[in-house]
Amino acid sequence: MDRGTERSDPPHGGAAAGRIPLAVVVVDRAGLVSHWSRGARRLFGTAREEAVGRPVVDLLPVSGAFPEDEETAPYGAYAAYDGLGPDLESSLDGRLFYPAAGRARLTAADNDRIDVLWWAYPLVGPGTERLLVLAADAGALRAEGTGTSGAGAAVERIAPGFALHTDFPGAEDLARGLPEILPSMSVGESARIVSQVLELGYPVLEFSQNDRVPVTPDWGVPRRSERTARRQRAAAAALSGEPLPPDAEDEAQDLEYVAVRERLEFLNEVSGRIGTSLDLSRTIVEVSRAVVPRFTDVAGTYLREQVVAGEGFSDGVPDTTTMWHRVALEHTDEPGRWDDVVPVGEAMPFPAHTPFFQCMTTGEPVLVPRISEQMGHMIAAQFEKRDIRPLITGRSMLVVPLKARHVVLGFMILLRHPERVEFNDMDRVTGAELAARAGLVLDNARMYMYQESVAETLQDSMLPHIAPRMSGCDIATRYLPGTLLGRVGGDWFDSVKLPGSRTALVVGDVMGHGLNSAAMMGQLRTAVQTMAALDLPPAQLLRNLDDLAQRLGEHYLATCLYAIYDPIASELEIANAGHIPPVVVRAENGRSDLLDLPTGAPIGVGGVPFESVRVRVAPGDRLVMCTDGLVEVRGEDIGVGLATLCESAAHPAASMDAACDTIIRALNTRGGRKDDVALLLARLNGIEPEDVAEWRIGHDPREAGRARAAVREQLHEWGLDSVADTAELLVSELVTNAVRHSHSRPVDLRLVRGDTLLCEVADDDHTLPTLLSAGRLDEFGRGLRVVSTLAHEWGTSRTGSGKTVWYELTLPRR
Template identity: 70%
Template sequence: MDRGSERDTPPGRGVGDTAAGRIPLAVVVVDRAGLVSHWSTGARRLFGVSREDAVGQPAADLLPVSGTLPEDPQDGPAPDAFDAWDAGPARDLETSLGGHTGYATTGRARLRPPPQTPDGERLDVLWWAYPLVGPGPARLLVLAADATRLRDERGYDDETAERISPGLARHTELPAPEELERRLPEILPNMGPGLSTRIVAQVLELGYPVLEFSQYDRVPVTPYWGVPRRPGRTRAEETAVPRQRAVAVVPAGAEQDLEYAAVRERLEFLNEVSSGIGSSLDLGETIREVTSAAVPRFADFAGTHLRAAVLAGEGFPDGPPDASTVMFRVWVEHNDEPGRWDDTVPVGEAFAFPEHTPFYKCMVTGEPVLVPRVTEELSERISGEFEKRDLRPLIRGRSLLIVPLKARNVVLGFMVLMRRPDRPQFDDMDRTTGAELAARAGLVLDNARMYTYQENVADTLQDSMLPQVTPRMPGCDIATRYLPGTRLGRIGGDWFDTIKLPGSRTALVVGDVMGHGLNSAAMMGQLRTAVQTMAAMETPPAQLLRNLDDLARRLGDTYLATCLYAVYDPIRGELTLANAGHIPPVLVRAEDGSSELLELPTGAPIGVGGVPFEVRRVKVAPGDRLVLCTDGLVEVRGSDIGEGLAALCESAAHPAASMDDACDTIIRALNTRGGRKDDVALLMARLNGIPDEHVAEWRLDAEPREVARARRLVRERLLQWGLSQAVETAELLVSEVVTNAVRHAESDRIGLRVVRTDALLFEVTDDEPALPAMLSAGPHDESGRGLRVVSRLAREWGASASGHRKTVWFEQTVTTGR
């Protein structure tokens, strides 16, 4: 009907000819605010207003629909867009039996012509108006026709034309009511199945549009698409039709018109489906869109089944399915009574379809399977293949069409489509339409599958790259947040890390490889591994960044990264920081709650080369908080980064009940700023420090007798701390490590330190830079077993060298008791 104003050969002539009802119609939908929401091509040609100029405009200014529009009184003045109204009497059809409270209204009006018509010639418009109820914004459906064309093209004289008026009738009062009901959607093209189905149901209740030639002679209005008649029919044959009440909806000679209309309807349906599916790359949402697109316009039941690999977002399925292929019923859509299908065909069920069923045939051949009508025998056979399932009442007598969902010539699944017995059976044209629907759906599903697969890969890689940070380190508490960017692919090069260092120290690292994607993530992984290795070797911060810069340039000259490396010493209450082009950290003072950006020597990004890195030391107090983040949190395109840094300082100083709450406060304050697309890494450390009374240090001489003294000093201090259960193991391990130091030390300087935190940390330092090695001692060897004992009994142990000195340390789990 949108294209119904083509001036081709007219489909018929004569007052009583059924073809007289085949006229071009304008189709308009008005929303609840009285504004035009749908304006067909026929409306543009009839009223001379384009769709762009009509949609969103007050309908009262465009339509000659008296007494039906908001704030449009029946007897009020005509809008400026029209000449004086010459509306015929409205013909209302009461619908109290139909359950609606409104009336369908008809009328006739003479309008000022559109600009393209000859001067002085006014339009003679017939109109039908249907009030709409239910969900959605649609309030009024208006159909309108040009009575002048009835007179000019169909040969009516002025007297006959004046007697033609719009009317309403029960479709059951007209010839072939089932055909009328089936063809009614053709009046409503391009509206989508949801809206058009609701409108069709209400039109059938409110009254079918007809042309009245007399009180008893009514011709139903059917779409005229402006296509030629079947060749061979003469004008004499057309005019010989007797003037009597129509007895057939489809006039002789109009079969080609109807076939063309049917093809057009299917093409429009497929176009609407194509535009309605794939709106999201979410696999679940795409499945629902694909299934719902078929009901109720094409079928009464639709069930989508997919292979397990597709549903899981895994790689592309290998090869064709077979009898062992597991299919998941992922979605079901129908217009039967609620709950009818739920128990028998539940969503989420997984099973392999039995052989000798039409479902299996479609699955393995990749071709549509059409069963015009499911007979009693076939329903018995299908139901018998499914244990504890009585499908017979659901499928018996229905028309069945099974179409494969394919991509790249591989079957991903299939869709089961059924029509109730009261609807026309699926035919060959429906099979073609269903196959095309499935082909488009298969491509959309495969796109969603590939996106899901890529997201899973990216998420897995990102998760493997990010560390599992321990919330408590010696002398400090840690909290972190990571937010992937909003760009497609999401994976980026931001990272953070915490590394345990000798002497109860902790290295705090945050970095950002420039760019996104797998290359940036791979580079980030290499840099992070390098930082961990060098930190464990106690590489000073400035030298660590220098080594990292050299590594990045060896890996390639296309990579740049920023990095901030900080070492916290909880015993000395000191931060040592070095920066390579990264945004500065924020230090929140516990004493007064103030916050400040630490001024650090900026340095050049990693990968630039040839730029020195400098170190700054900052004294901190117990309870101070250090906040490190990547620029994705504070930098927004189009805004000054200074604004983001100021917001970071302000939000970091906000009081919070816990470290996690403090992180959430920062994220809420800065992540709501519009335009953020980059990754965000946030690391916060509360610098608790270690009290002096929890640290004990002694200096030992490089003599064998000092081993016994070391055992005694450790025993006394552990008893003082109330850790009697740890004394025996601690004495043994300290004895082994001090013995090695005495044996290999080159001077008389041996240090012993015990630190109490969540665990007991023991450190023995001497001036021999060579790191100890664990040896394989034989049964008769007198030495070589000390480090094996330490490795077996200590929770952790290690050794590091700095300058001309080395430190051997081990941790012991704290056990209380006296």
């Protein structure tokens, strides 16, 4: 006990709970002292600097608690306790008799022989600490008359012992006091050690077989009431010129140590609670909740508008036009009291005369001990039609900046209830440190969100937005990034409109990940688009793409699958460059099969030929093209993924999007996928023969009239008289030009009825027509201008035998 006995109702044979000054020593795995408290310095007379790092057997009389076998390395036996679990007593096999306690007399520096009581606890778990030793001066206890009820001024028998802390009333209060004796460490570490001490047995003083006093640790730090009284006595002594009371310097150091330790533990606890994710919204909530109610009663968090939007911003100092978003508000008041007055999500600037503006421009905390009525009125002036004064007047306020890399991202307004102690300078320092840590966490989340937005924008700009309906087919696509931290990659898909109502379908995969692969993917995709417009056969296109990749660099490697679908001929022409084969699902029986294609070599290898394969399809068949990231899993044969792809592709679905989702669900649920995924699904609807009309036109200029008549008659048959005049005029222009420029072959004219009316005119001249600006007196150059003006869409392309000029007209809704 500390200068007398603290008495309570005597439990268990009259034992009274007491507080005694304790020396605290922690020993590491090597048997060396790692912590030496001030209480140990007072008891043993050895300074901390001299004790830490020395063998504990040279300083403490607890040799019975250590292995005495010379051949055993110091504390080698403690390694046996690692990982034994919570039931420590089951591991005490009688060799060391833990927990151990004893009493000894020894000679200490600057003291006569002292009578020492000690308790030793083995520590298990992570960290280097392996033994906790508590010690007390038995002589001082005897002199002060420590004892049980009925004991006299002197006590004949005092011995250290152990008892379960549940043996005493108020055991939870005793347990809460136990962490005070531990060295400065994290809250989690303290809790781990306390749990072990309590399980092994609470330290007690035994006065007889029936009387035991549970030890409430006291290592020289007075309680709050005692602290205040001693501070007052020390201040009075200083004013009167009298010498300071005994141990006043040590007490002041202890008080300062405890205050700093409490702040550090609070900051350590807050640091462990914030930044658990890179989601900005979640991080904001974590920061706000971390300080309420332990540090403050109200916490409002404001961030720059650009931070909330995930944008970059200049490093300049904020001004009165800077908009600040209220992103979080935590408080201990009754629910709803703040919600209507200061709702989350509101944005506002702050005038220059407010403490908030001072905080955001200087980047330093602003402390207002109490908000006066005048300041409350000044702050409330910016809240239109809302009186905030009752919520803030009389409260203590601390405004701390949230900054990172010398840039103010936002600030927190912290308020305490009027009845709570006001913020002081130490709170200002604590708040600044808290805000600095929170600012870094928020900046990390902001930068991640910004980079994620940039990556998504880049990927979206590189991946095409494919129309769900093309001529004779429906298309659905999916793209999945390989990792959440890198949403750009080298996988891509595409579709290209070709002459003759055909559609090119492309899926490719650049080897590698990240921006380099995405940049290469953009180049290859652009090249495929350009060469597809030239109507190159699939094998020739891949040949040209391979040549391009080799010119771009030796590290440019990619796989690619290129298919041309002809809905009129009901045929696919496909070439493969090292890609996984596509799947065709037959509408007739629902069977799905991998197409047997020549594999080819990846784009960029060079010197390897590519082959095209023609595959007959029927209306309603589905073509599935994907990258290997969907079917390949680390440690699993790719055949398993391909089999799952075939099975899931054959599953009936209500729509193309639903079919894509079915495939993704079937294959993406398997663990281990790290690669990007590109998926293209096409339903090959075909074009019925009755929706196609074809004519062959001779070289006589008068044939243009016959073409006009044939088109008008066909449109009447199809019930499209509303577009007959425009179609007839445009056909006349295209056929006249084709007859004029063709050489020997007849001109081919074709009409295709689908979602639009497609008209194609083909001849054997390889020169593509261009759009000209004709003057008033020019005889030629107006034909394509008319086509460009009246057609919904038009274009030209080269073919193997010449060129094709086409246009489309929008059809009325049926």
